[in-house]
Amino acid sequence: MIWQLDLAILTLVAICAVAAITVRDLLGAAVLFGAYSFMLCLLWAIMGAVDVAFTEASVGAGVSTVFFIAAVFRTTRRTKD
Amino acid sequence: MDAIIEIAIAKYNYWMYISLMMIGLYAIIAKNNFVKKIIGMNILQTAIILFYISISAKRGATIPIIRHAEGHGHEAVNAMEYMNPLPHVLMLTAIVVAVATLGVALALTVRLYARFETLEEDEINDQIREAQ
Amino acid sequence: MHEIYSIRPFLAVIASLAVTPILLSARSPNVREGWTFAAGALKLGIVVSMLPAVLGGSVFSFRLAEILPGIHLAFRVDAMGLLFALVASTLWIVTSAYSIGYMRGLNEHSQSRYYCFFAVALSATIGAAFAANLVTLYMFYEILSFATYPLVTHHQDEEAKISGRKYLFFIVGGSVALVLPAMIICYIKAETLDFAPQGFLSGHVGPGLTTVLLLLFVFGMAKAALMPMHAWLPAAMVAPTPVSALLHAVAVVKVGAFSVARILTGVFGVDLLAEYGLGTLLAVLASITMLTASFIALSQDGLKRRLAFSTIAQLSYILLGVALLTPKGITGGLVHIAMHAFGKITLFFCAGAIFVATGIKNISEMKGLGRRMPITMGAFFVASLSVIGLPPGGGFISKWFLVLGALEAHELVFLVVLLISSFLNAAYFLPIAYNAFFAKPENADMDAGFQEAPAWCVAPLVATTLASLWLFFNPWPFLDLARLAVAQVTGG
């Protein structure tokens, strides 16, 4: 485990999180959320939790994002904040 | 000062999970859009996952898959060599729970949109008030 | 004291409750009323069957279920309880007969509901009479409160609604907000709630707490109508007259007075009250109520309202008697439960009979009524005598004992109060009878000749009048029961 890498990814995670909730487009938010999940997946892998990383990759970055996008398509991309 | 920096570095994972949690809570409480709230909810859940995974980390240990497979099964396993597997297991469950919650939440959002044609909480409240 | 474990007390309580489904589902009024009588007779039979043993000094007891750890839903029939139960169950039968005449005479609605709740109320009354501990007493007290609500609001009009609210506010408010905490404090202090003949609180509480508890109980038991918790009683007079008669002359208010008497003796104990001088406090409260209510009664024109205030005053006699804390006084108080019941129920029956026959409610319109309804007004006169406390009414016996009690306690103030109050009683009752027979009617159609109420109405009131007279000459078994009860509570 390389702590510098770890720290860098953690920072990215935080940035993605903030971005996902601030961006003024829900589709963008969904995609950023996917990126966030992917970063987390990397983080888990670095921290040695391979099973969790695997699950996060398939569930978080994959299916969740697809769900988000599907829902946003079915509703609206508009958001005020 | 050094001590503080040391604490800050030694526990940065914990600081991070707290800040992620706060981001998530902020989004749930303060954001006006329901999809944003749901994203916040997910961030909150992943923050907790981060916390658990941080617990399981052990310096100088490797992933919890026993290396010497068949044949060496009776050799004593040195627990210090492996990460703590239990939080991983718990977090597998937590991730699955999170995606299940997400599915239901998004389904509700779709229903909500079909009814109100908007996802903004204040606009929905206005509509309800007008209807009364 | 010999204790007999028997299911009879429970059967007596349950007898009227058990017929409620039949009452509700009965197709014809005759079947319904037949069952009411059957239950009444059964109940009276069970109560009477316990009489010889109780007079012999035994006590019946029965435990139904453990409702709180260490506290059972239990019944205990001693002299005091049996006295009250005997009065209530006797008068239920009479009132049922009267109800038939009254309700049919006025063609009232929802009669099934009426009989049903009447039966429930009676069960609760007997239950309160036989309660072996505070929780059981409280339980039946509350059931009685709620069972009476539909009876009070029977007419379902605006006035009934308001009265019903007032009724609930005082009765339930008092019991929930005052009695319940008092009960719990008793339990915490004494770790029991079973009535003991000489009280269970002594040795567990100091004078300050005792005073507080006493006030909580006597005001919380708002059915005893101690001022200022009396306001519900005049309001509840909107109920049909049989309800007023049985419940507001006998069951409900007497449950209040009986409960207070039971608590004073069974919870505090005569000795404890005497030790802290609380009997006097209560007696003063009772005296104030007595005089105030009597004065208010003088000014009332509605017959039932006047009777209601009279009831408030008379209830305070009972409390005063017990509060004197002397054997004679307590005897007087307890006997007064019976005597006043027979007298007052007659008065209410008369009021109802007058209403059924002529539709008159106010006293000022009753001039010359005696010519039209001689039986009713004659009964009214005799019952007034009993309530005032003049011979040959049964009320004389109890007043006599009250006066003796006051003398025994060397409390001449209360003697004076009793006498003034009796004088006031006379002042508000006798003119009614006098005017009915001797005053000229204001309009001519009063002279329409003999026009009595239906026989179902008249017969009961004649019966209770005769009972009132008979009790003067032979107050057995009430006097014996009261004496026995006094002997138990004073340890003499």
Added chain:
Amino acid sequence: MLIHAALEFPVWGDPNAPAHLHVAPEYLERAYEETATPNVVTAILADYRGYDTMFETAVIFSAGLACFFLLRTRSRKDPGDRFFRHLATDMVIRIQNPSMKIPDTPYLQPMDSFWTPRSTIVRAASRVLAPFIQLYALYVVAHGHYSPGGGFQGGVILGASFILIALSHDLRTCMRQTPEKLIGVLSPAGVLFYAGVGILCVLAGGNFLDYGALAGWFGMAREAARSLGILLVEMGVAACVMATMVIIYANLSSAGGHRQGL
């Protein structure tokens, strides 16, 4: 408050933190011996804490059920126009009259209203990829004992392969491969299978989910029986998760109509 509490946390990565000293070493030291499963995470997941995992599967199942329940509509009231492609001429036909009956011919292919021309490359690629993804998913399920993976991951990947088809073609194509009735049954069936294995253990005389009890029936060592039990329940999990993912996606992307996806 949280920060305050965090100050008392053990230093990150400290091997002597209490979390690592109580139960965890026992798992690590005994898991392989007792379950013949080198991947300790899988061993704990499906065996030591198998009861948890069963409910985790039930969570997934209930989420699928909830989505179905919330969104699925069968109402025939159509938003309006329907689009068909005439395959022979590649012409798009728009039918405005909702009551008009469309003959079920192979020449007319129903189309989505916000139809966009699709890239043939993407379609072909995903067509080709999907079976491989599914194969890989099965491998993940089966190989969860030895490497990261297991029922959840495999199930999700399996579900994702169908979602991929739905994305690259359209929802109807996907639903033809996985009819709603099939996945609707498969999703509870996965949980049933899991719980059924548990009940088998009871019948075999052990406690619920005590796979070791199955050893007698299959004539194998207890560890091997446990390993087998883990495999069996992972299959149940995979079936449930796969079906549920498709259910959720299908309902979400079509808002319950199952007519047209994204």
Added chain:
Amino acid sequence: MSNYPAFLIIAPLFAACLTATAGWIRRSLSFPLAVSGLTVSFLSSLGIAARVLASGKFQYSMGGWAPPLGIVLELDYLNTPFLVVVSGAALVSLIATRQFVEKEQEAKAPAFYALMVLAVTGMLGMVATGDAFNLYVLLEISSITGYALVASGDRLAPLASLRYLLLGTIGASFYLLGVGLLYMLTGTLNMADLSRLLPPLYGSNAVLAAFLLILCGIWLKAALFPLHAWLPGAYSHSSHASACLLAPLMTKVMIYVMLRVMLSVFTPAYIFDHLSLEGFVVTLASVAVAAGSVMALAQRNLRRMAVYIVIAEVGYMVGGAWLGNQTGITGAVLHALNDVLMTLCLFLAIAAVAGRTETLDFKDLNGLFGKMPFTMGALVLGAMSIIGVPPACGFFSKWFLLQGAIEAGRFDFMAALLFSSLINVVLFFRVFEYALYSDGHMHKQEEHGQTGIQEAPLSLVISLWVAVAGILAVGFCSGPIVRMFIQPALL
């Protein structure tokens, strides 16, 4: 059979899956399957109760693994009565609401049954489990199904449900985080093990944080007053069937979880000796009781009124549990049990009324006593219990709560309880007044009650009276229940 603890929870899970499957294959089978699942569960809970009474508490190890490694079901004096009441109440409400489900959900009725049974599975599992993390998973099952059930109501139900979901997830996350902290400090998830390992760490801030997080999470789910925002909407807009299932059970099960955490994970010694929170919490509970009652008073709709009563009742239980003495906790436990029955009765009666009148505004209740006497009779008895009239069970738990409050010297809590009782009198008699007085003197024709009666469906009325019988039975048996279950549980 020594496996009935497993069947307690597995039977409904199995039944839920079969119900959902039957929905695709043979719809007519789904309801009997659901009922049979809950029946098996109810019977096993009785079996467990018998065994606990006979031979004391016992454990059931899932997968045959001993406690710290595997997950165990802890079956002791505290949770057996809850198991019996929860499974019984769920069974009753499932049977009672069949008509509503079939009418409202039509084709999706099997899914609805499956969701109901799954929710019950989660609750039973939460009550039975002895593992802190397992509790979270089960909590999520009952929550997720709960969200779906809540969303199945009127047009505002999805909104209410989404709010419930967001807040509920926060609550569950807090709980999970708290458990994580505990795990980090002790290395175990088993409750018994935790309580053994925690005492040396009692001074630690992290333990305090864990405790507070868990507590906040539970309170959010249990809708304690300032955190109750989700409840009124969720229970007043949801369909009647789901309200009848969730309102009686969900908050009470969370109260049970709170008690479990307070008694079995942390100890009263920690909570009352090391922390001095009880003053604050009891005050909060008093405010909750008073506020719930006052808010109920402001409602003009029967169902919304009932919903706020639920909030007040939560205050009762939390306050009782935090009084810090045996009596108070006894009261809280007993009240939680009673409240299941009372709320069940109340909501079933409301559903029955709503099935006939369509609206539940007070002004539309005119003459109901004449129209549906059996339903209203049951409502009266349920109301008596909520007011606290003996021998209905509500009185006895209130008795313990009051006694506990006096013993602890918390007269504010006592005042709140009495105030709330009086408000309840006002609330219910206001309803009864409306129901007793009919506009056009209809009762003249309804003499002897033959004409114009339009009672609720038979199954609903019978279930309603089963609930009433439960109220009375528990009332009469309060003494034995306290002596045989609650007091040993608190030792």
